Each structure stands twice: as structure tokens, then as C-alpha cells.
Amino acid sequence: MQIKTKLLHTVVLLFFSTSLFISCTDDSTVTDNNKPTESEQGIIQISKDGFTESNSAPLLADNEPDEVLFNQKMRSLRINQPLQIEINEQQELYFKYYGPRKTTDLTVWGQIIGYDEEFKLAHFDEIPPFTEFHQKLPATEASKVYQTRSGKKIRIEKNPYLSAADLKISVECNDKFYKQVTEMPYNVRVEFSAYSGSGSWAYKILPAHCRESIAFIMNMGWMFSQERTKDTLNAYSFYANNDPSSLIPKQTILDRTMRKNGTLVLGHTSGVNGLGGGNTYGVAEWQFVSHYADDSADSHTFFHEYGHCMGYGHDGNMTYGDSKGFTEVCRRLYTEMSRNKELPVYSRRFLGTRKNGKLYGSEKYLSSRYVIEDPELDAIDGGLVGRKLGELSDPTKGTPLSLTIDYTKIPGATEATFTPKDVCASGNRVYVLNDASVNGTTHFSVEVFSEADGKLTHLKSLKEWSFRGATQTFIGTPKGIACDGERLFVNNINSRTDVFDARSLEFITAIGTGNWGDGGTQTVHAYETVAAGGFVFIKDKKKVNIYDANDLTPDAYTRVSRFAQTERLSEADVVYGADIDSKGWLYTTYAPGKKIYTYNVSSILESSILPPAGTALSLTKTPVDVVCFNSRVLVAQNSAPRLIEIDPANGTTVKDYSSVYAFKNLEKMSVARATLFAVDRGNKIVIAIPLTQFN
Structure with a gap:
């Protein structure tokens, strides 16, 4: 079979004692066997996803060493020349792209010294911002075919000595950003x-x-x-x-x-x-x-x-x-x-x-x-757009527990040194927050229990920990505790929330600087945490601060930035409670007004300020905590009846659960593994009640 194409013939050009064999074309009839194969195509063709660890690296990366960053030969530019491109000593096409925006559809043309026409040396569909690139010139390793500007095809025979002395290169790019920068006269x-x-x-x-x-x-x-x-x-x-x-x-x-x-x-x-x-x-x-x-x-x-x-x-x-x-x-x-x-x-x-x-x-x-x-x-x-709340765990799943925790369950504790403040549970772990103080001496701790077959085993009294080579303790009176399965959160009055690994109990980081304020890394004290769906909600004295759980790293210690927040309410130093229902509604108690505010947090816009949703739920008694499960809402109150269920639509009392347990002073609650965990401050105990008791 014969087809009409262009026949390659060879021309020899000499430069610096280096021979380059260039082939150019005439029209003729040749067989398929003489056509350039795909492997002979010499153009460096880089797609949008073609930048890999083998041919590129970030430029001005966060881990760039000082000896590079402050070396003017390695890191400097004319501001209207963001692309620095050359044939380097390693016989590579090499460039540094200092553009803060991507550049698209960029072509690199090459020209052999002594040959009139440019040929297409490389094409980049897209160059990412701040990228350093290198790739060996294909003709140094094998004979390659290139297309010239006029459409001819030339073959450059294999030349392991091909260098910048043999080639001139130029760049063509019609990208709007690239042209905007490179065409301006400002050249600092x-x-x-x-x-x-x-x-x-x-x-x-x-x-x-x-x-x-x-x-x-x-x-x-x-x-x-x-x-x-x-x-x-x-x-x-x-x-x-x-x-x-x-x-x-x-x-x-x-x-x-x-x-x-x-x-x-x-x-x-x-x-x-x-x-x-x-x-x-x-x-x-x-x-x-x-x-x-x-x-x-x-x-x-x-x-x-x-x-x-x-x-x-x-x-x-x-x-x-x-x-x-x-x-x-x-x-x-x-x-x-x-x-x-x-x-x-x-x-x-x-x-x-x-x-x-x-x-x-x-x-x-x-x-x-x-x-x-x-x-x-x-x-x-x-x-x-708003970032959606992630998957929420179902607190009604799991084997329910029926038990009581008091000071006798804690080795070395006495009635005076154990005053439960809050409680949470995850998997087979139960965490009890202790804020006891005796004659000015504090006994702050998190008491950690492991459960098996309905029985608890005390694992640890978390009172101090090591971070960055120093021993730390709770810097203020603890106010709340929560767990998202992976992390344990402990709030304290000194405007800080300590974060631990829920299993190893190793310290991870701290939210809040330890000094109250309205800055993006501060809280105004810290009373309550709800951790769910990839977010962390911390109720402080004025508002609810919302954090992205991905930001909770050791490097962000005391500098975790607030992702969003709710509107501010008047300040009050009281007991606060909060929880999220299965539909992504956040409930928070507000004792001064005997109200519960609700917020739609199913989708949260970065840096937004969330207003309460509709009219606050008004109660006849002062609410101190709230828990949600199966579209139901239970509320702890500071006076009888201590535990009630309310209608989430209007706050009216659905049922009084005083008969389930005679709480003397019910404060904080949580729901996990089909169990209501509740703190009776008056009796200084934690009680676990199966949710079946609330049917």
C-alpha cells in the first residue's frame, strides 16, 4: 500500500565540533514503513496532569530551605517575566514558573543554530502556579521528528551532546493572565x-x-x-x-x-x-x-x-x-x-x-x-458554597448500659476529691470530667473507664500530659467534655479547649489561646463542645465557635482558626449545653432567658456568622443541657422537673421524666450507645440509663 506524505531527507549542520543531523521534507510517495512512528515524535507534550514528582516540584514551597530561598541566583525574577526557561547543563528543558495563577496552552519553540525555521519543542496544556519543571531533551537519547512552524517535519538524529549552545528557544502563549503580566512595562x-x-x-x-x-x-x-x-x-x-x-x-x-x-x-x-x-x-x-x-x-x-x-x-x-x-x-x-x-x-x-x-x-x-x-x-x-456537615453517628446504636459511677470506682479517690461535672462515651469508653476542689487545692481530671459486659474498669486519671517536652495540666476549671470517636475535647474556663486522642489519651492540640477574646483563634471562656460531622462546635460565653476538625493539628496549638461562628448573645457565666440532631440542627441552651436556640448547621459557609433559626424555644424553667436522638429532644433543667422532653418545633413540654430517676441536681448529659449518661451534681454521681426507659 502507498500513501501520499512527505519524504524525509538528511542535511548535515556543524556547530562547535558537534554534528546535528537535520532532516527536512519534500512531497513524494512513500510506503507506510517509512512514516515516522509515534515513538519518534520528539515534542515534549505535557497534559494538565502531566506534572509529576519525577519531572517537577513546587516553587517557593513552604519547606524550601533558606539556602535556596535567599539565594538570588536560585530564587529571583523580573516581575513581568514569570517564566524562566532554558536548556540547562543536564540537557533538559528546564523552567521556573513564578506565576501565582496557572498558565494554559503554552508552546516552546526551538531553533537549531544555523537552521532558519523554528520547530515545536514542547507544549504544555496547563502550568500550575509556582512550578519548577525539567525533562530530558528527547533527541539526546534517540532520533526524533519535529514539526516546524511552516508544517514541515524534520528529524533530529540522536545527539547525546545537544546543548543550549545548539538551540535557541522561544515561548508562545495567549493565556490571558500570562499576556497581562508579560506585556506590562513594569519590570522590577x-x-x-x-x-x-x-x-x-x-x-x-x-x-x-x-x-x-x-x-x-x-x-x-x-x-x-x-x-x-x-x-x-x-x-x-x-x-x-x-x-x-x-x-x-x-x-x-x-x-x-x-x-x-x-x-x-x-x-x-x-x-x-x-x-x-x-x-x-x-x-x-x-x-x-x-x-x-x-x-x-x-x-x-x-x-x-x-x-x-x-x-x-x-x-x-x-x-x-x-x-x-x-x-x-x-x-x-x-x-x-x-x-x-x-x-x-x-x-x-x-x-x-x-x-x-x-x-x-x-x-x-x-x-x-x-x-x-x-x-x-x-x-x-x-x-x-457551604461545606456540608459530614456523616453523623447514631447515638441510639449499640448495647445500652445501666450503671452508676461514683468516687468508689476510682482508685485513690475520695468523696471530696471527686465531683463529676460532665460525661461522654464512645465505643467501649466512658469519660467523666472531674472539677473537684478541696480547700483551694484542685483535683481536676478526666476519669477514663473501659466497659465490657456491662461492667466498667478504670483505666486512667488524666490529670497531666506531655507536649513539646513540657508537662501540662488543665489551666482552668474544666467545664465540659465531648468525644467524636477519634478525639476527646475538654473545655475549661480559661478560654481553652484541650484535645486528646480518644484511645491513647495523648495530647494533640489546644483550641483557644488561654486568654479570652474575640480574635479568630480565641474563645471567651469555653463551656461546652459538640464534635460531629467533621466540625467542632464550642460554646463560649457569647457564641458558638465553629472549627474544621481537619485543622486540629499539633502545629496549630493555641492557633486553631475559627471556621465560622453564630451570632453573639449577651454574656452570662452559667452552665451551657448543646447537641446536634440527625438533621443537622444545633441546639444550645441559654439559661438567662430560659431559652434554647437552634441553628441550621447542615451546611456552613466559611467565615459566616449564623443567626438563630426562627424564634428561640422558650421554657418555663431554666435549661442547662440538651440532648437529641431519633428526632427527640431531652432537656435538663436547674429545678424540678429536672428532666423533660420538649417538642423541637415550639419548646413545649412533651413529657416529664422525673420518675425515671430522682435527680438532686441534674446538669450535663450526653447520649451514646443507646444510653443517656447524666451527671447528678447533687449526689456526685454519673448515672447511665438505657434509652428504652424513655419510650
Whole structure:
């Protein structure tokens, strides 16, 4: 069989004593046996999923060593040249891509020195943000066929000595982001430094800061490159001293913003918002993450320090000043361009640094000042939609228990040293929280029991633990305990919730700093925890704080960021209770108003503030705890009747269960393995009652 195709013939070109055999084409009739096979195709073709551990690595990764990060030859760029590409000494196509956004449909063209036409050397369907790539040139290992720009096919014969001296390369890409950045005239060089490592430079710049600094400087450079920005700056008067009549020439301002062929050496400051001047450009961590419109829309320190880098001090309106000063004019324009999706990197969602970057302590979740929606962003983070509550365990499953726990069940305990405060159970474990105090001496503990055949065996009195080489204890009076099967949570009045492995009882982390406050890593005391569906709900003095269970790591110790929260109620230092029903409704008691508030937590939006659902459930007595099972709601009250069932729709009493057990002072309860576990503070006991008693 014969087909019409192009016949390859060989041409020999000599460079630097290296022979390259190039074949080009003429039209002719050849047999199938002479056609180039697929294995002969030389193009490096990388698909969207083609970046693997063997050919690529993250650039400016969180674990990047200082000797790389602060090596200007290894980590630096011209801000309008995010792709640094070459043929390296290892005969590889090698590049570093510093783009904070992906780039799509990028072609690399090669040209043999002495041969007129370029040929397609490589094509990348998509290049991920901050990627380092390398791949051996195929023609160094076997003869390969390439297509030229005119459509001809050429064969480069195997040449193990092929090098950068033999090839010129160029890049072609019509990706919107890539063109936006590479076509702007702003060409500042960006480098990174740890500076002195002391004083205001005590905490070095981290890779996450470096990634964000590139995003900001790209944005700033693009902004300064626009005629609209020049017109805006020309509409204001700027001066370098305290005399507004002594103005800086407008062209001087415009020229200095562009910083032609200049350099900025990025660093991280602590104790001060920023330091700048000449090439020095440092800001605090909060500024690295907050400059986007859909963060806190605060870029003023970046522009303040840039004013110093432009050569101006504090004695004019180039760094300080009112709404007509340089810093504020630039901040407003930057935010507007971010909101309008004009900037190259217009949203914090591209990098997700708060959530994904290794930082010193910035809040992981922060409400957006402005919401920016976009399909490309949705593809990155799943979209601005609520995260659904995960699967909930069924507390009615399992073998019910009928037993009582008092001080006699605990080795070494006395009636005075054991005062049960709260109780929870999971699997064959029962955990009892003890807040006893005798003549000023505390006996705080978690008493851990193992159950078999309806009988309990005391396993441990958890009173202290080791973390980071130090011994810790409960830092305040314990208030609540909960278990999600994997983790054990212990709340205490000193605004902290300690988290342990439920089986090994090893300490994992702490939620809350130990100092009360409204910050994203703080609670206002801590009274109660509900852990379910991949979330942790901690009731404090004002509100319910909601956390993502995935954030409970040792590295996040006392810095676990609040994912969302409920609306605040008035403060009261009382007993609080909470639980979640099978439909994803959170019930919380509010003793001062004799109410129970309900919240729909079946889907939770990051950084949201959840209002109560409808009208609060009003009771005639003061509620102190609540438990849910089988669409039923039991409530503990601080006066008789101590235990009732209410209608979850309106809070009216369905039944009084005083006859089930004569509680003297019922406080905290929980439901697990078809059993109601309840603390009778008056009798200083924990009682387990099968749920069949409540039929």
C-alpha cells in the first residue's frame, strides 16, 4: 500500500565540533514503513496532569530551605517575566514558573543554530502556579521528528551532546493572565532576604509570604502601568515635605512608581507594620495576606513602604496623609481593580494562603470584605458554597448500659476529691470530667473507664500530659467534655479547649489561646463542645465557635482558626449545653432567658456568622443541657422537673421524666450507645440509663 506524505531527507549542520543531523521534507510517495512512528515524535507534550514528582516540584514551597530561598541566583525574577526557561547543563528543558495563577496552552519553540525555521519543542496544556519543571531533551537519547512552524517535519538524529549552545528557544502563549503580566512595562526585579534576623527583622520572610509578595507586586506593577492609574495620580497633588505648596512634579511621581529596571528585596517585619527605603521592602505578615478586596482589602502598608522606596519620608503625603495622600489613593484604586477582577491576581482564592500556607499566626479564616465570584476560582476551591456537615453517628446504636459511677470506682479517690461535672462515651469508653476542689487545692481530671459486659474498669486519671517536652495540666476549671470517636475535647474556663486522642489519651492540640477574646483563634471562656460531622462546635460565653476538625493539628496549638461562628448573645457565666440532631440542627441552651436556640448547621459557609433559626424555644424553667436522638429532644433543667422532653418545633413540654430517676441536681448529659449518661451534681454521681426507659 502507498500513501501520499512527505519524504524525509538528511542535511548535515556543524556547530562547535558537534554534528546535528537535520532532516527536512519534500512531497513524494512513500510506503507506510517509512512514516515516522509515534515513538519518534520528539515534542515534549505535557497534559494538565502531566506534572509529576519525577519531572517537577513546587516553587517557593513552604519547606524550601533558606539556602535556596535567599539565594538570588536560585530564587529571583523580573516581575513581568514569570517564566524562566532554558536548556540547562543536564540537557533538559528546564523552567521556573513564578506565576501565582496557572498558565494554559503554552508552546516552546526551538531553533537549531544555523537552521532558519523554528520547530515545536514542547507544549504544555496547563502550568500550575509556582512550578519548577525539567525533562530530558528527547533527541539526546534517540532520533526524533519535529514539526516546524511552516508544517514541515524534520528529524533530529540522536545527539547525546545537544546543548543550549545548539538551540535557541522561544515561548508562545495567549493565556490571558500570562499576556497581562508579560506585556506590562513594569519590570522590577524581586529578591528575598532574611535581613538581620534580629529586631524588626527577627522573624524571617517565609515562602508563603514570598508567593504573596509576587502576587502583590505583579498587581501593583500592572496597576502602575495603566493610563487610568496615571490619570488618577495626576488628579491629586503630592508633596514631600510639610508644605503642601511645595509639590512634587507629576512626571516624577509617575516615573518613580515604575521603578524602571529597579529591584525590591522582600523581607518580613515584626513589631512594626513595615520597613522600606531604597531596595528594602518589608511588611508584616498581616499585610502579605490582606491586600485583596475579598480579604480585608487593606494594602496601605505595601503602598506606604513603596513610597519610601520611591525616596520619600514621613514629612509629606507620599507615605502618610489623608484620603488624598499617595498611599490611600493607591489603596482605593487597588481595591477597586481587585473587585472588578482587573488585576492579574485579583482574589485571595488563587493562592489560598491563609488556609494553605505555612504562616506565623494569621487567622486561617477571615470574612471577605467583598465577595468575588468566578468559575476559575470555583475550580480551585470548590466555590463559595457551604461545606456540608459530614456523616453523623447514631447515638441510639449499640448495647445500652445501666450503671452508676461514683468516687468508689476510682482508685485513690475520695468523696471530696471527686465531683463529676460532665460525661461522654464512645465505643467501649466512658469519660467523666472531674472539677473537684478541696480547700483551694484542685483535683481536676478526666476519669477514663473501659466497659465490657456491662461492667466498667478504670483505666486512667488524666490529670497531666506531655507536649513539646513540657508537662501540662488543665489551666482552668474544666467545664465540659465531648468525644467524636477519634478525639476527646475538654473545655475549661480559661478560654481553652484541650484535645486528646480518644484511645491513647495523648495530647494533640489546644483550641483557644488561654486568654479570652474575640480574635479568630480565641474563645471567651469555653463551656461546652459538640464534635460531629467533621466540625467542632464550642460554646463560649457569647457564641458558638465553629472549627474544621481537619485543622486540629499539633502545629496549630493555641492557633486553631475559627471556621465560622453564630451570632453573639449577651454574656452570662452559667452552665451551657448543646447537641446536634440527625438533621443537622444545633441546639444550645441559654439559661438567662430560659431559652434554647437552634441553628441550621447542615451546611456552613466559611467565615459566616449564623443567626438563630426562627424564634428561640422558650421554657418555663431554666435549661442547662440538651440532648437529641431519633428526632427527640431531652432537656435538663436547674429545678424540678429536672428532666423533660420538649417538642423541637415550639419548646413545649412533651413529657416529664422525673420518675425515671430522682435527680438532686441534674446538669450535663450526653447520649451514646443507646444510653443517656447524666451527671447528678447533687449526689456526685454519673448515672447511665438505657434509652428504652424513655419510650
